Amino acid sequence: MFDLVCIGCGARYRSDAVIYTCSKCGHLLEVRYDLANINITRKEWLSRPISVWRYRELLPVSGEPVTLREGGTPLYHLKRIGEELGIKELYAKHEGMNPTGSFKDRGMTVGVSMALQLGMKSVACASTGNTSASLAAYGAKAGIPVIVLLPSGKVALGKVAQALMHGAKVISINGNFDRALEMVRDLCEKKGIYLLNSVNPYRLEGQKTIGFETIDQLNGEVPDRMVLPVGNAGNISAVYKGLLELTDLGFIDRVPMMTGIQAEGSQPVVKAIKQNLPEIIPEKSPETVATAIRIGAPVNAEKVLNTIRMSKGTADFVTDAEILAMQRELAQKEGIGVEPASAASVAGVKKMAEAGIIDLDERIVCVVTGHLLKDPETVINQCAPPIECDATLESLLAALQL
Numbered sequence: 001m002f003d004l005v006c007i008g009c010g011a012r013y014r015s016d017a018v019i020y021t022c023s024k025c026g027h028l029l030e031v032r033y034d035l036a037n038i039n040i041t042r043k044e045w046l047s048r049p050i051s052v053w054r055y056r057e058l059l060p061v062s063g064e065p066v067t068l069r070e071g072g073t074p075l076y077h078l079k080r081i082g083e084e085l086g087i088k089e090l091y092a093k094h095e096g097m098n099p100t101g102s103f104k105d106r107g108m109t110v111g112v113s114m115a116l117q118l119g120m121k122s123v124a125c126a127s128t129g130n131t132s133a134s135l136a137a138y139g140a141k142a143g144i145p146v147i148v149l150l151p152s153g154k155v156a157l158g159k160v161a162q163a164l165m166h167g168a169k170v171i172s173i174n175g176n177f178d179r180a181l182e183m184v185r186d187l188c189e190k191k192g193i194y195l196l197n198s199v200n201p202y203r204l205e206g207q208k209t210i211g212f213e214t215i216d217q218l219n220g221e222v223p224d225r226m227v228l229p230v231g232n233a234g235n236i237s238a239v240y241k242g243l244l245e246l247t248d249l250g251f252i253d254r255v256p257m258m259t260g261i262q263a264e265g266s267q268p269v270v271k272a273i274k275q276n277l278p279e280i281i282p283e284k285s286p287e288t289v290a291t292a293i294r295i296g297a298p299v300n301a302e303k304v305l306n307t308i309r310m311s312k313g314t315a316d317f318v319t320d321a322e323i324l325a326m327q328r329e330l331a332q333k334e335g336i337g338v339e340p341a342s343a344a345s346v347a348g349v350k351k352m353a354e355a356g357i358i359d360l361d362e363r364i365v366c367v368v369t370g371h372l373l374k375d376p377e378t379v380i381n382q383c384a385p386p387i388e389c390d391a392t393l394e395s396l397l398a399a400l401q402l
Contacts, residue, residue, distance in 0.1 A: 001034045020199045029201045035248050052209045065113040066142045070105040073097045075217040080333040085353045089363040096371030103369045104134035110206035111196045112138040120194035126180035129159030136166035149180040156375035178297045198234030199299045208242025223256045224362035229344040230260035231293035237303035257313040261348030263288035264319045273315040289320040292341035318347040337372030
């Protein structure tokens, strides 16, 4: 059993309500379970295949889920990068290994399942790319029409290609993501379409399983710090919520320090944390090569500020140059291919470690959110082109300088 609860005034709404924010005060909602009546043990969870649906007792879907076998993503020990930084236990949870190549699949398996459970006939989102790709795929699996709004010229081609191929109706608007989100919220309200951006509390329920899996993959140990890229701020907030649920169930005895990393040209959350502001000040013209986190007015700002502060975490920014450098390091030193926004989390750890902001003895898990092939243009632009040679052994040896 669960309710939707306002994180501002505490108003409660029925689980079958189609609602995204509190009708009384306008604040965000979250799913609250009757944890006292949830009978599950970690041993039972561990007996199931690792996936989002391993943890179904802490998810709101009552029927058969719409699934593409999401979750169960690898947790890599970043030995070479960690050794260079002096951090023995530095890990990357590679969410790019989900079905459509990003962490958004965790949210969409739950969100689209809930759309069907609530009797909705179509779904929509605004997106910087990954959300659109994921919603298009899960909408196709469910047999439900999908509408996607994208900021024109601001979305990596790999992500647009996915949305188009999976059959979504893709609309490119002359405005940024924040404007696209305003428009799609208006559309959904007026036309009875189900909104699946991260303002939807059910979608975040799927994303919290990143934290559950991390604990399981560390054999029940809790990381000292979890570091995530921050765009709309739903992911870091969701992971924290899930870990609090594990503490309430007695499965863990503490939560990690939740640490958010933004790009220098799009850092409203970082500024609010560093200046100790009660709320964020939106950035009107966010700009960064990391398109997935190019968001100036994160819809989950209220949740992320609470997440970072209550967990005694922090927030910091990295430059585009630092993001791209870490993208190359992850690929060339660890064999892990990620899109630019994903590299922000590890780049943030490097910056904070070198500045003495974090303890090098911490066990640190960085969430890398999307696959390298999401944004091939950025990869090509920063790498040397292939070497050309004639089709002879002599020419090959000369090219290789052997």
